[in-house]
Amino acid sequence: MSARLRSSLFPYAIAVPFAIVLAFPFAWMVLTSLKRQDQIFDPAHMWRFTATTEGWRFLFHDTQYLTWVKNTAIIGGLVVAITLVLALPAGYALARLSGRFGQSMGVAIFLTYLVPPTLLFLPLSRVITKLGLQDSIWSLVLVYPSFTVPFSVWLLMGFFKTIPPELEDAALVDGCSRLKAIYRVVFPISLPGILTVVIFSFSLVVNEYIYAITFISRSAHRTVSAGVPTDLVRGDLYNWPSIMASILIPSIPLALIYNAFLNRFITGFTGGAFR
Amino acid sequence: MAAVAASRPTGRRLRHLTERRRFLASLLISPAVLFIFALVGGPLVLAVYLSFTNAAAGSLTGKWVGLHNFRDQLSNPLFRDAVWHTFLFTVISQAIVLVGAGLLAHALVRSFRGKWILRFFVLLPWAAPVALTTMGFLWFFDPLASVLNWFLIHLHVVSAASKPNWIGTHNYAMGSIITIHAWRILPFATVIFMAGISSIPPEVDDAAAIDAATGLKKFWYVSLPLQLPIAIVALLFGIVFTATDMAVVYILTNGNANTDVLTTWAFKTGIEGGSLGTGAAVSLFMLPVLALVAVGMLVFARRAEVM
Numbered sequence: 001m002s003a004r005l006r007s008s009l010f011p012y013a014i015a016v017p018f019a020i021v022l023a024f025p026f027a028w029m030v031l032t033s034l035k036r037q038d039q040i041f042d043p044a045h046m047w048r049f050t051a052t053t054e055g056w057r058f059l060f061h062d063t064q065y066l067t068w069v070k071n072t073a074i075i076g077g078l079v080v081a082i083t084l085v086l087a088l089p090a091g092y093a094l095a096r097l098s099g100r101f102g103q104s105m106g107v108a109i110f111l112t113y114l115v116p117p118t119l120l121f122l123p124l125s126r127v128i129t130k131l132g133l134q135d136s137i138w139s140l141v142l143v144y145p146s147f148t149v150p151f152s153v154w155l156l157m158g159f160f161k162t163i164p165p166e167l168e169d170a171a172l173v174d175g176c177s178r179l180k181a182i183y184r185v186v187f188p189i190s191l192p193g194i195l196t197v198v199i200f201s202f203s204l205v206v207n208e209y210i211y212a213i214t215f216i217s218r219s220a221h222r223t224v225s226a227g228v229p230t231d232l233v234r235g236d237l238y239n240w241p242s243i244m245a246s247i248l249i250p251s252i253p254l255a256l257i258y259n260a261f262l263n264r265f266i267t268g269f270t271g272g273a274f275r
Numbered sequence: 276m277a278a279v280a281a282s283r284p285t286g287r288r289l290r291h292l293t294e295r296r297r298f299l300a301s302l303l304i305s306p307a308v309l310f311i312f313a314l315v316g317g318p319l320v321l322a323v324y325l326s327f328t329n330a331a332a333g334s335l336t337g338k339w340v341g342l343h344n345f346r347d348q349l350s351n352p353l354f355r356d357a358v359w360h361t362f363l364f365t366v367i368s369q370a371i372v373l374v375g376a377g378l379l380a381h382a383l384v385r386s387f388r389g390k391w392i393l394r395f396f397v398l399l400p401w402a403a404p405v406a407l408t409t410m411g412f413l414w415f416f417d418p419l420a421s422v423l424n425w426f427l428i429h430l431h432v433v434s435a436a437s438k439p440n441w442i443g444t445h446n447y448a449m450g451s452i453i454t455i456h457a458w459r460i461l462p463f464a465t466v467i468f469m470a471g472i473s474s475i476p477p478e479v480d481d482a483a484a485i486d487a488a489t490g491l492k493k494f495w496y497v498s499l500p501l502q503l504p505i506a507i508v509a510l511l512f513g514i515v516f517t518a519t520d521m522a523v524v525y526i527l528t529n530g531n532a533n534t535d536v537l538t539t540w541a542f543k544t545g546i547e548g549g550s551l552g553t554g555a556a557v558s559l560f561m562l563p564v565l566a567l568v569a570v571g572m573l574v575f576a577r578r579a580e581v582m
Contacts, residue, residue, distance in 0.1 A: 014382035015393045018375070022458065023396035026403075028422050029411050041420045086310055089303035097300035105304065111569050112315045116519030118538040119561055122545045122554050123321035124314075126335045146314035149307055178299060209406040209522040210538075214546060225406040229526050240414050247411050251403035258402040259395045266470040270505075 026251065033244035040240050055241025064219055065246055068227035072250075075137050075223060076205040079144040083152050083201050084194070086145065091156025092182055096165065106157055113150035117210045120146075125214045139215040140223070144208060148201040155200070155268035159193030160186065162267060196264040199257055206250055224250055326556035332549035344556035354557065356533060357540040363449065364524075364536065365517045368456035372464045372513055373506065375457070380468030401462035409455060409526040416441035416451050416527075448532040452524055456517045463516075464509040471505030507575040511568045518564055537561055 031047075032040060033055050039045040059065050094106040124143060125134075133139040163186060171181040187194070205223075212226035219231045228246045232239065258265075321335075326344055330337030348354040383394060400408065415422060424438040433439060441451045475498070483489075483497045521538035528534045530543065537560055545554015 008387070011382040011385045011387045011390070014378055015390075015397070018379045018382075018461075019393045019396035022400050022462065025408070025411055025415055025458075026399055028415060032414060043420075043425070046422070046425055086307040090307035093300045093303035097296050098304070102300065102304075105308075107573065109307070109311060111572070112311050114515050114565055114569060114572070115315050115319065116515065116561070116565075118519045118521050118541065119322065119558050119565075120315065120318040122541070122551055122558060123318040123325060123335075125546070126551065127318065127321070130335065143314060145310065149311055150315075153307055203402065207404045207406075209404075210542070214542075225404045225522075229406050229410050229522075238414075243410055244414065247403070247407040251399065251407065254404075255395055255399045255402035258398045259391070262394070262398070262466065266466065269467075270470045270474070 026248070029244040029248055033241050033248060035241055037239060037241060055239070056245045058239060059242040059245050063232060063242065064222075064227065065224075065232075067220055068222050068224045069249070071137055071221060072206055072223045072225075075140050075144065076202045078141045079148055079205050080198050080201050082141070082145045083148040084198070086149050087152035087156055087197070088187070088194070089182075090149075091153045092160050092186060094153065095157045095160035096168075106153070109150050110154045113147060113154065117147065117208070121210050121214050124211070128215050133215070135216055135218045135221055137216070137221055140205075140208075140211060143211055143215070144205050147208075148204055151204065152197045152201055155197050155265075156190075156193065158268040158270065159190055159196075162193075163189060192264055193268055196261050196268060199261055200265065203254055203258075206254065322555045322559060325552050326559050328552045330551040330555075332546070332551055334551075337552055340552070344553045348553065348557055348560075353535065354540060357535045357537050357557075358560065360449070360534060361518055361536040361538075364453055364456055365514055368453045368460065368517055369510055369513045371453075371457040372460045373510060375461050376464035376468050376509065377506070379461070379465045380472055383465065384469050384472045397465065398462050400459045401466075405459055405520065406522040406526060408459065409523050412451070412455050413442070413527060418443055442528055443532055445532045445534070448528050448534050452527060452534060455523050455527065456520070459523075460513045460516055464513055467505060467509035467512070468502070471502045471509075474505075475501050504575045507571065511571050511575070515565065515568055519561060 034051040034053070035045065035049050036052050036054060039049055090109070094102045094109075098105065128134055128139045128143070131139075133142065167185055167189070168178075168181045171185045172178065176184065207225060208223070209225045209229075212223045213230065216222055216226065219227065222231065224246070228243065232243050232246060325335075325337070327339060327341060328337035329340050329343075379397065383390070383397070414420075418440045421438075421441060423441065424433070427433045428435050428438060439447045441447045479497060479501065483493050488497055519538060521536075521542060524530060524534055524536050524539050525542065530536075530539045535543070537557060541554045541558040544550050544557060548554070
């Protein structure tokens with residue numbers, strides 16, 4: 001084999017096996033979701049079966065899945081809005097205005113992202129009860145920005161640093177105030193970066209599990225991540241085809257969006273405070 | 276400029292203030308900082324306080340018991356197992372991730388036909404919500420109908436009569452949990468590695484070519500040292516994501532087959548068992564690891580020029 005051919009085959013030789021291993025569980029979910037409930041334990045129907053959408057139908061009509069999707073969307077939307085209000089100004093200021101002190105501040109904010117929900121959920125669960133927010137989606141709207149804000153400030157700081165300061169300077173020379181320059185010049189050209197922050201913050205909300213099961217116990221108020229593992233199980237009888245469908249519905253779109261925004265994510269993530 | 280300002284005397288004072296860098300910077304930063312301080316700093320202090328009390332579920336205060344909760348847990352074999360499991364899951368899964376992501380990232384930074392779809396497949400485990408994919412693995416490892424066992428039986432690795440129970444027996448369940456963690460962190464680490472590889476300037480390649488450094492030699496003396504800092508950043512993130520996760524163990528085994536980790540143990544004592552103080556003490560045992568990671572992050576991220 002020539003060196004050139006070997007070199008052009010190299011990516012496939014590595015990436016194809018990895019892709020198969022990493023994606024196989026999802027392929028298996030697709031197949032299972034199309035099986036009949038009474039055939040899924042039958043080895044004879046492991047690969048050959050008559051496809052049915054019964055599992056999907058059951059999920060949409062006979063469970064609270066759509067309510068959980070709606071709850072997740074509402075919570076996600078509100079959390080993203082709160083996150084942008086807090087993180088946009090902070091990210092800009094840390095990228096541009098605040099010098100050496102700002103650098104340490106940026107790092108400090110970033111490090112709070114490392115403090116996990118599993119460390120904070122016990123005291124927070126009591127605080128939520130004291131506030132009378134238990135079993136309400138507002139408890140999650142209040143608490144989720146505690147991890148989306150540090151993460152977003154970090155990403156935004158990275159994006160704002162890639163924008164040449166000369167652009168704002170030009171606006172300032174033209175008589176714009178600093179705030180107006182930020183609002184009129186910096187934010188519009190940062191739109192792709194801001195969109196990336198929106199997407200990844202939203203996906204953090206969809207992903208969150210521990211607060212969601214600790215703060216909320218009424219099925220009608222659950223998110224997708226908490227509802228599927230706790231309430232899609234009846235007694236010990238798992239409706240596997242429906243469960244598989246419930247996993248695929250959020251996962252596939254999220255992966256498509258991740259793939260589309262991957263390069264932007266990398267730019268923001270690695271473009272941070274010391275550049 | 277002066278004319279513009281003079282024509283709007285009311286806004287002048289405020290505007291004068293917002294033109295001052297220092298003032299504007301703190302004005303823009305403080306809402307985020309105050310929010311984080313209230314929702315991360317507050318509960319953290321509260322967790323420390325609770326860990327020294329015998330607070331029960333339903334109250335935020337309790338009698339001061341000093342180090343009793345910590346001493347009690349340190350002598351509890353279940354707690355010690357949980358610490359050991361947390362350590363094992365984290366170390367083994369991250370070792371797999373480092374090797375896998377190192378290989379995969381080198382392939383995915385190249386441009387080739389079909390890259391988009393392969394990258395989509397690779398990203399799936401990271402993009403999908405972890406609580407949901409763990410449900411998927413519950414089925415994947417099902418004691419009766421595991422598709423993994425189907426493969427193993429047909430490859431004659433195991434016999435149908437003695438197929439492994441991937442969830443119900445200790446060793447296999449440990450393996451399953453490590454597999455899920457490695458599987459879900461690998462795409463993220465790959466992405467960070469890709470960022471590291473593409474940030475190496477092309478001049479380095481040229482210089483290596485002039486010095487006739489190729490293949491393994493080039494990897495060992497040129498590529499590896501350049502990528503090491505960013506590899507460590509990815510590793511540190513992986514450690515935090517694995518060691519502090521609760522969903523995987525809680526959903527897959529619920530700690531059965533002796534697979535509890537610090538997080539599930541804290542949840543069981545603090546929420547399900549109702550001993551808020553003890554639960555808080557258990558979860559605080561994560562702090563030393565997090566502190567070490569934070570220090571490592573500061574040291575290596577600077578070097579990697581990530582931060």
